[in-house]
Amino acid sequence: MKKFFVRLRIGIAIIVTKFLVFVLRLLGRGGTSLPGKAALKIYPELLSVLSDRFRVIMITGTNGKTTTSRIVAGMLDQAGIRYVSNKSGANLSSGIATTIVSALSLSGKPLVRTVLLETDEAAFRTVAPMLKPEIAIVTNFFRDQLDRYGELYTTLNNVREGIKGTPETRLILNADDSLCASLGRDVPNQVIYFGLGDNVYPEDFVKANTDAAFCINCKSRYDYISSSFGHLGHFRCPSCGYERPGAQIECTQILEYDNLSSTIEIRTPSGKITAKLALPGLYNIYNALAGTAVGHLLELGENDLVRVLEGFECGFGRMESFEAEGRTFRMILVKNPTGFNQVLRYLMTQADKCVIAFIINDRIADGTDISWLWDVDFEILSFILKKVRKFYVSGIRAEDMAVRLKYAGVPQDSIFIEHDGNKLINSMIEASGEKENLYILPTYTAMLDIRKTLRERFNLKEFWK
Amino acid sequence: MYEINICHLYPDLLNLYGDRGNIICLSKRCEWRGIEVNVKGISIGDDFRWEDYDIIFIGGGQDYEQTILQDDLMNGKRQGIIEAVEAGKVFLAICGGYQILGKYYRTHDGKDIECIGALNLWTHGGDTRLIGNLVFEVDFLKTKDNNGYIVGFENHGGKTYLGEGVKPLGKVIKGFGNNGGDGFEGAVYKNTFCTYSHGSLLPKNPALADHLIMLALLNKYPDFQGLEPIDDTLENLAHSTLIKRFTE
Numbered sequence: 245m246k247k248f249f250v251r252l253r254i255g256i257a258i259i260v261t262k263f264l265v266f267v268l269r270l271l272g273r274g275g276t277s278l279p280g281k282a283a284l285k286i287y288p289e290l291l292s293v294l295s296d297r298f299r300v301i302m303i304t305g306t307n308g309k310t311t312t313s314r315i316v317a318g319m320l321d322q323a324g325i326r327y328v329s330n331k332s333g334a335n336l337s338s339g340i341a342t343t344i345v346s347a348l349s350l351s352g353k354p355l356v357r358t359v360l361l362e363t364d365e366a367a368f369r370t371v372a373p374m375l376k377p378e379i380a381i382v383t384n385f386f387r388d389q390l391d392r393y394g395e396l397y398t399t400l401n402n403v404r405e406g407i408k409g410t411p412e413t414r415l416i417l418n419a420d421d422s423l424c425a426s427l428g429r430d431v432p433n434q435v436i437y438f439g440l441g442d443n444v445y446p447e448d449f450v451k452a453n454t455d456a457a458f459c460i461n462c463k464s465r466y467d468y469i470s471s472s473f474g475h476l477g478h479f480r481c482p483s484c485g486y487e488r489p490g491a492q493i494e495c496t497q498i499l500e501y502d503n504l505s506s507t508i509e510i511r512t513p514s515g516k517i518t519a520k521l522a523l524p525g526l527y528n529i530y531n532a533l534a535g536t537a538v539g540h541l542l543e544l545g546e547n548d549l550v551r552v553l554e555g556f557e558c559g560f561g562r563m564e565s566f567e568a569e570g571r572t573f574r575m576i577l578v579k580n581p582t583g584f585n586q587v588l589r590y591l592m593t594q595a596d597k598c599v600i601a602f603i604i605n606d607r608i609a610d611g612t613d614i615s616w617l618w619d620v621d622f623e624i625l626s627f628i629l630k631k632v633r634k635f636y637v638s639g640i641r642a643e644d645m646a647v648r649l650k651y652a653g654v655p656q657d658s659i660f661i662e663h664d665g666n667k668l669i670n671s672m673i674e675a676s677g678e679k680e681n682l683y684i685l686p687t688y689t690a691m692l693d694i695r696k697t698l699r700e701r702f703n704l705k706e707f708w709k
Numbered sequence: 710m711y712e713i714n715i716c717h718l719y720p721d722l723l724n725l726y727g728d729r730g731n732i733i734c735l736s737k738r739c740e741w742r743g744i745e746v747n748v749k750g751i752s753i754g755d756d757f758r759w760e761d762y763d764i765i766f767i768g769g770g771q772d773y774e775q776t777i778l779q780d781d782l783m784n785g786k787r788q789g790i791i792e793a794v795e796a797g798k799v800f801l802a803i804c805g806g807y808q809i810l811g812k813y814y815r816t817h818d819g820k821d822i823e824c825i826g827a828l829n830l831w832t833h834g835g836d837t838r839l840i841g842n843l844v845f846e847v848d849f850l851k852t853k854d855n856n857g858y859i860v861g862f863e864n865h866g867g868k869t870y871l872g873e874g875v876k877p878l879g880k881v882i883k884g885f886g887n888n889g890g891d892g893f894e895g896a897v898y899k900n901t902f903c904t905y906s907h908g909s910l911l912p913k914n915p916a917l918a919d920h921l922i923m924l925a926l927l928n929k930y931p932d933f934q935g936l937e938p939i940d941d942t943l944e945n946l947a948h949s950t951l952i953k954r955f956t957e
Binding site: 616648 | 737908951
């Protein structure tokens with residue numbers, strides 16, 4: 245009898261969810277979170293009960309979740325595995341429930357067997373033990389919207405607790421991140437580490453390691469043999485001996501590195517591959533390594549791995565570009581100091597004249613505290629001052645950003661405040677020459693706004709792919 | 710030529726919420742006036758000779774990082790910090806740094822953690838964090854063109870109370886301030902200024918930044934005549950835009 249009621253509730257939860265998704269889509273709304281929320285209200289144990297019907301792959305960590313998910317999706321495609329995945333921005337338990345239900349028929353039979361889930365770090369704590377993923381990838385831990393979770397160690401702990409509930413899960417962890425790598429210590433799980441080889445990309449801009457300079461076990465200061473960015477690198481604690489673990493998936497060489505792509509050599513347990521990533525920046529090399537680790541577990545051959553790595557395109561808002569009025573617009577989302585620093589470093593590879601616009605909002609989705617702008621190393625802009633025709637600042641916090649640029653050494657007369665999106669675009673075009681790059685660096689909600697403006701201004705359909 | 714030596718205490722541990730922006734701000738505003746600036750980071754195991762510095766800064770950190778420095782602070786730098794404060798050195802303490810200068814921090818479960826005790830104030834951990842934009846009014850910054858308002862962002866779990874001899878830095882106009890109850894924010898004792906306001910504090914409150922620089926120069930150069938004005942168009946714009954937004 246009890247079993248009957250469980251099945252009944254699952255059935256109702258599925259039907260309600262599917263109905264809500266249907267109605268919300270009719271209304272032209274996204275419908276990614278609300279239906280799942282309703283499902284969990286009807287049957288809170290839904291995820292646990294459904295977990296054995298699926299093979300789940302979860303991706304969590306503060307930076308690079310979306311891009312890594314995209315690469316993993318490519319690996320699944322290449323392996324001929326059908327799957328469903330959640331949309332960016334729907335990575336809490338409600339969005340995950342919506343996604344899981346979408347993989348079921350009305351009678352509760354799985355339509356596909358594999359579910360790929362980008363998962364918020366706090367949600368991971370509760371969702372992972374319920375879904376018992378076959379594979380969990382943790383990308384890294386950088387400070388991100390501290391007003392949301394309190395602090396970095398809370399975020400790390402959330403993920404650690406999640407892992408405790410899933411001893412069977414195979415973990416894919418960042419070896420170069422002392423916080424992330426610590427998740428693989430003293431756990432029964434099988435662990436695969438990925439990272440950059442020693443001195444593959446030695447840090448060349450001076451930057452103090454601020455996120456995790458001290459040993460997570462014994463609080464001594466780490467020694468670094470080499471570092472890539474932020475606190476990532478080959479760390480070693482001189483006191484307790486905790487050090488960067490050996491990486492099974494390792495980038496052994498960066499052969500080319502410019503503002504559009506990088507060509508890297510990756511060593512996996514089954515051999516070496518060379519791939520040209522169609523995404524710029526060191527952070528994307530890490531994302532590619534995490535994706536390669538999944539490809540390795542799926543037993544993809546060398547050619548398949550290379551095909552996926554060379555074929556993937558940008559995730560939602562991570563870097564999108566289009567041509568208009570003879571110029572190239574390039575938009576890159578900025579959301580926390582580490583990500584922003586990587587974007588600035590990417591701008592260092594800019595060869596010709598360009599225009600840069602920073603659009604900073606402080607709505608809840610952006611983080612209401614914009615203090616983190618002072619943790620970003622805008623000082624390195626001094627290397628490209630001659631190439632930047634004008635710096636524009638926009639968004640709710642345009643004035644804060646203007647002050648930040650001034651104190652980073654950008655001359656006051658090359659900083660322009662423009663709140664209106666349309667005027668901003670016009671001014672950027674006017675300030676630049678043919679074929680030049682116009683960079684737009686918005687926070688999350690600013691990105692939604694400016695994308696709308698661009699779409700209307702240039703009659704673009706979905707230019708983000 | 711004037712010279713200012715700034716000490717940044719525990720820059721690798723107490724570095725939350727962009728507080729290093731305060732150091733950047735002090736340095737630049739000196740530099741733009743032709744005042745030479747040296748900034749030194751002093752962390753665990755380093756000698757702290759307070760006499761060498763004109764401005765001392767201490768920021769806030771994550772809980773884990775504050776436990777790392779506890780021993781170095783209480784058994785090492787404590788005495789130096791107390792002496793510096795008593796000697797009238799210009800001292801700026803923000804958030805966790807503010808709490809550290811007090812007598813104790815009472816945790817959520819009633820345990821008292823001893824702090825430096827340089828200032829007669831104490832902090833009780835609360836169940837909810839006080840988070841949001843913060844505007845307060847500082848009397849000593851008032852002039853005929855300046856209402857003395859300071860704008861920043863607060864994010865603290867502790868509620869701080871001031872004892873005898875310590876005055877609040879300002880009166881809360883918007884936000885919670887020290888404890889969300891008595892309507893005051895921050896603390897002043899001699900030339901030590903404490904606040905919960907990060908954001909960063911000084912860049913968009915240039916009057917306060919200049920006040921600290923001026924006090925430091927007065928301490929060091931008895932013949933010092935006052936700071937030259939500099940172009941604060943952007944700073945003032947950021948300041949007034951935010952004050953307007955948060956108080957109207």
